[in-house]
Amino acid sequence: MANETVFQRYPRNPxxxxxxxxxxxxxxxxAVIPFDDRCAGIFRVDMNxxxxxxxxxxxxDALRWRINxxxxxxxxxxxxxxxxxxxxxxxxxxGGAYYITWCxxxxxxxxxxxxxxxxxxxxxxxxxxxPFNRNAxxxxxxxGGAYAMLHRPSDPGHTPFGDIFYCTSxxxxxxxxxxxxLGPRGGWQSMKVGAGPVPxxxxxxxLMIYHGVKLTCSGYIYSAGAALLDLDEPWxxxxxxRRYLLAPTEAYERVGDVPNVVFPIATLLDDATGRLAxxxxxxxxxxxxxxxxxxxxxxxxxxxxxxxxx
Ligand code: BMA
Numbered sequence: 001m002a003n004e005t006v007f008q009r010y011p012r013n014p015x016x017x018x019x020x021x022x023x024x025x026x027x028x029x030x031a032v033i034p035f036d037d038r039c040a041g042i043f044r045v046d047m048n049x050x051x052x053x054x055x056x057x058x059x060x061d062a063l064r065w066r067i068n069x070x071x072x073x074x075x076x077x078x079x080x081x082x083x084x085x086x087x088x089x090x091x092x093x094x095g096g097a098y099y100i101t102w103c104x105x106x107x108x109x110x111x112x113x114x115x116x117x118x119x120x121x122x123x124x125x126x127x128x129x130x131p132f133n134r135n136a137x138x139x140x141x142x143x144g145g146a147y148a149m150l151h152r153p154s155d156p157g158h159t160p161f162g163d164i165f166y167c168t169s170x171x172x173x174x175x176x177x178x179x180x181x182l183g184p185r186g187g188w189q190s191m192k193v194g195a196g197p198v199p200x201x202x203x204x205x206x207l208m209i210y211h212g213v214k215l216t217c218s219g220y221i222y223s224a225g226a227a228l229l230d231l232d233e234p235w236x237x238x239x240x241x242r243r244y245l246l247a248p249t250e251a252y253e254r255v256g257d258v259p260n261v262v263f264p265i266a267t268l269l270d271d272a273t274g275r276l277a278x279x280x281x282x283x284x285x286x287x288x289x290x291x292x293x294x295x296x297x298x299x300x301x302x303x304x305x306x307x308x309x310x
Contacts, residue, residue: 005244005245005246006245006292006296006297006299006300007245007246007278007290007291007292007297008290008291008292009250009288009289009290010063010288010289010290010291013250013252013282013288013289013290014252014282014286014287014288015063015064015065015287015288015289016030016043016065016067016286016287017285017286018285018286020057020065020067021045021047021055021067021069022069023047023048023069024045024046024047024048025046025047025048025050025257026045026046026256026257026284026285026286027043027044027045027046027067027285027286027287028044028046028263028281028282028283028284028285028286028287029044029087029088029089029263029265029281029284030042030043030044030057030089030265030266030279030281030287031043031089031090031091031100031265031266031279032059032062032091032266032268032279033091033093033098033266033268034093034268035098035119038058038059038060039058039059039060039062039268040056040057040058040091040098040119041056041057041058041059041065041067042054042055042056042057042072042089042091042100042102043055043056043057043065043067043089044086044087044088044089044281045067045071046087046257051085052085052086052087053071053072053085053086054071054072054086054087054089054100054102055067055068055069055070055071055072056068056072056119062268062277062289063289072122073122074112074114074122074123074124075121075122075123075124076123076124081124081126081127082106082124083104083112083114083124084104084105084106085104085105086102086103086104086105086112087102087103088102088103088134088135088263088265089101089102089265090102090136090137090138090197090198090265090266091198091266092137092138092139092140092198093140094138094140094141094142094147095141096117097115097116097117098115098116098117098119099113099114099115099125099138099172100112100113100114100115100116100122101113101128101136101137101138101149102136103133103134103135103136104127106127106130106131107131108131108132108156109131109132109133109134109154109156110127110129110130110131110132110133111127111128111129111133111134111136111151112124112127113125113126113127113128113136113172115172125172125173126172126173128149128169128172128173128175129151129167129175131156132153132154132155132156132159133151133152133153133154134151134152134154134159134194135150135151135152135164135194135195135196135211136149136150136151136152136195137149137150137151137195137196137197137198137199138198139198139199139206139234140198140199140201141201143168143232143234144168144232145170146168146169146170146177147168147169147170147171147172148166148167148168148169148234149166149167149168149169149175150164150165150166150181150195150199150208150234151164151165151167151195152164152165152192152193152194152195153165158220159192160191160192160215161184161191161192162184162191162192162193162194162213163180163181163182163183163184163192163193164181164182164183164193164194164195164208164210165178165179165180165181166178166179166180166181166234166235167179179235180235181229181234181235181237182210182227182237182240182310184212185240185242185306187214187242188212188214188221188223188225188243188244188247189212189213189214189223189225189244190212190213190214190215191213191214191215191220192212192213193210193211193212193213193225194210194211195208195210196208196209196210196211196224196263196264196265197209197264197265197266197267197278197279198266198267199229199234200267200269200276200294201231202228202294202298204228204238204239204298204302205228205229205230205231205238205239206228206229206230206231206234207226207227207228207294207297207298207301208226208227208228208229208234209224209225209226209245209264209267209278210224210225210226210227210264211223211224211225211262211263211264212224212225212244219258219259219260220258220260220261221247221248221260221261222248222260222261222262222263223244223245223246223247223248223262224244224245224246224247224262224263224264224278224280225240225241225243225244225245226240226241226245226297226300226301227239227240227241227301227310228240228298228301237310238310239301239302239305239310240301240305240306240310241300241301241304241305242304242305242306243304245264245297245300246262246264246278246280246290247262248260248261248262248282248283250282250288252282252283252285252286252288253282253283253288254283255283256282256283256284256285256286257283257284257285258283258284258285259283260283261281261282261283261284262280262281262282262288263280263281263282263284264278264279264280265279265280265281266278266279267279269294274293274294274295275291275292275293275294276291276292276293276294276297277289277290277291278290278291278292
C-alpha cells in the first residue's frame with residue numbers, strides 16, 4: 001500500500017539486501033555520494049557476529065552496488081583515536097574532500113569523523129562529540145567561516161528522547177557554539193528527531209530531511225520529514241513539515257530486525273533534472289530509494305508546515 005507523498009518509491013525496492021555481503025545479517029542506514037563518474041557508498045553492514053561495521057561500496061548507476069566484504073580500515077596518527085565499530089554513516093563533500101561522520105562506539109555511542117580524498121585510504125580526524133550522541137552530519141560548506149554540523153545528543157540505549165543540535169568548528173577537531181535546532185512535535189515526530197542526509201542548499205534555505213519517531217504500544221515507528229533552515233543561521237528553522245514525507249507502509253519497511261523503520265540518510269541530486277533520490281534504511285534490514293523533484297519537496301514543506309513557530 002503506498003501512502004500519499006511527494007516521494008515515489010523505486011518499484012524494485014529494496015535495492016540492497018543482506019545477500020550483498022556474505023555473512024551479513026543486515027545492510028541498512030548507509031551513505032552514497034558521487035565520485036568521479038560513479039557513486040561511492042559507505043555501508044552499514046551488521047555481520048552475523050552482531051557488531052555493525054562500515055564497508056565501502058561502488059555503483060555505476062546508484063542502484064546496483066558491489067560492497068566490499070571487509071570493513072573499512074581507518075588510519076590515524078593518534079593511537080588513542082580509534083574506530084571500533086560504526087553505524088549510520090553520512091558522507092559530506094566539502095571542496096573535494098569527503099568527510100564521513102558516523103556513530104562510533106567509544107565507551108558508548110558517540111560521533112566519529114574521518115576524511116578520504118580517494119575512497120582508498122581513510123584518515124580518522126577526531127571524535128568530535130563524546131558519548132552519548134548519534135546522527136551527526138556535516139554541512140557541505142563552511143557557514144560563517146566555520147565547519148558546521150548537526151547532531152543528536154542521546155543515551156547508551158534506545159534513546160526515548162532527542163532533539164537536533166547545531167555546532168561549529170574552525171578545524172574539524174574542536175567543536176562548540178552549540179545551538180538548539182529542532183525538537184519533537186506531535187504525531188509521527190512526537191518522541192524524538194534526528195538529522196538525516198547532508199543538508200541541501202536551496203534559495204529557500206537548507207533542506208534538512210530528518211527522521212521523526214513516535215512511540216506506540218508495540219514499539220517505535222520511524223518516518224521521514226523535512227525542514228528548511230536559515231542559510232546563514234541554520235539553527236533557525238524557517239519551515240517544518242507537519243506531515244511526514246515517507247513512513248513505513250511497504251512490507252520491507254514494516255518487517256525486519258526492527259519493524260516499522262524508514263531511516264532517511266543520504267540523497268543524490270541530479271542538478272540537470274532537479275530529481276532528488278532519497279536513500280533510506282528499511283526496518284534495520286535493507287536499503288530502499290525513493291524519488292522526488294527537489295522543487296516538489298520544497299513546495300510540500302511549504303504547503304504542509306506548522307503555521308506557528310516551528
Ligand atoms: C537508532 C539507530 C538506527 C536504527 C534505529 C531504529 O537508534 O540505532 O541505526 O535504524 O534506531 O532501530
